Amino acid sequence: MWAALSGPQAGYAEAAGDAARYLPEIAPFCALSDPADPAAWRDLTTLTHHAVLTGPSLTPPPGWVEESRMRGVQMVGTAMSAAGDPEAVPLTEHDVPEMLELVARAQPGPFRKRTLDLGRYLGIRAKDGRLVSMAGERFRMPGWTEVSAVCTDPEFRGQGLGARLTLAVAAGILTRGELPFLHAVHDNENAIRLYGRLGFEHSADVVFASFRYTG
Structure with a gap:
């Protein structure tokens, strides 16, 4: 930090x-x-x-x-590869009200009205236009950028949307010549296993x- x-x-x-x-x-x-x-x-x-x-x-x-x-645990994508997603759309300040509503439903952790300023955010919309999943960039230091605010509306979980957006955000970080990292709650075993399958490796235990x- x-x-x-x-x-x-x-x-x-x-x-x-x-x-x-x-x-x-x-x-x-x-x-x-x-x-x-x-x-x-x-x-x-x-x-x-x-x-x-x-x-x-x-x-x-x-x-x-x-x-x-x-x-919590910190995980890094030291040896991962990632790719963009054709359904992932860039999110802008005009999408912030929807993003805040999604965060309220999905509870991914701290996200405020100007968190979007910190980096690139991507989302996936349902057929009716609703924003149902998102992920983006938060902490950034030389050579590294954090993947953060990965969340999916409870109604749309189980479809792999969060995984797809995590990879799409990581792909943008890798394209810049940086390495992606992220954090997960220590006892969120499902998320930790998922991130492991995506190519993230345990780096450190944190609080x-x-x-x-x-x-």
Whole structure:
């Protein structure tokens, strides 16, 4: 996250010393140059008193209270190949209301009204024109881009739409000469197996945690 917010995505960040966060309308995530450094946490208090962070481990200094913690896995497409999908259509700011409605139904994780600014998003529509599946790009650092917001309307699950869009988004990343990576909840075994079949390999165990500064 720090590599993204201090690098390619600095234009979407608010920064203070060794801390940064995405603009609130883009994403809820914050970052520290060194999560073990209390000074970086002090810098973070100048940006926000409520921080969502991710990393291999997160232990805040006194003054910060943990509100939630979720175990996850990071997977990378180091040796994968991918291809576009003829039914995948680019999504633009005009599609954001529909995207937010789909996120509300499918619950893929954080997605806000300007998350689309972070990268390329693709969707698949039903015959009646409804947006029923989507995936896109979120965190980006030199040489790497995250595949994120992979979700399908519950009514249309089981048809492989999420897998197709994951591959289509990954194909665009690979075409740029970058490598795709993604995250999954630790106990979402079905998703982890699916991503493995698509060519993603386990890279690291991570945590996603929310903290509040109480002083």
